[in-house]
Amino acid sequence: MTDKKDEAAETAKNVAEQFLGTLGLVDIVVGSPALYLARLHLTEGLTKEFPSTGISAANFLLMLTAAGLVGKMIVLVAYFLIAVCRVVTMR
Secondary structure (H helix, E strand, C coil), X not given: CHHHHHHHHHHHHHHHHHHHHHHCHHHHHHHHHHHHHHXXXXXXXXXXXXXXXXXXXXXXXXXXXXXXXXHHHHHHHHHHHHHHHHHHHHC
16 A cells, blocks of 8 residues: 555656646746736636636646746746847947
């Protein structure tokens, strides 16, 4: 019985490492507040467009994925603005 628990724990650990490696911890940390602010201001529309799955683990993973993607977009925009500023200052 403990072998199955250990194997399940190891599998969960590997999945979590791959998940964080794919999305990036910084992207999740940057995207989480943005999603939270969007939820505060757009509560009615978001709940209609994105209903709950009914499975808390699935909801959590979907929110992490969304936070990571939003974070990636925010970081991309920041890098673009930095590049534009560098080009402007070099001229």
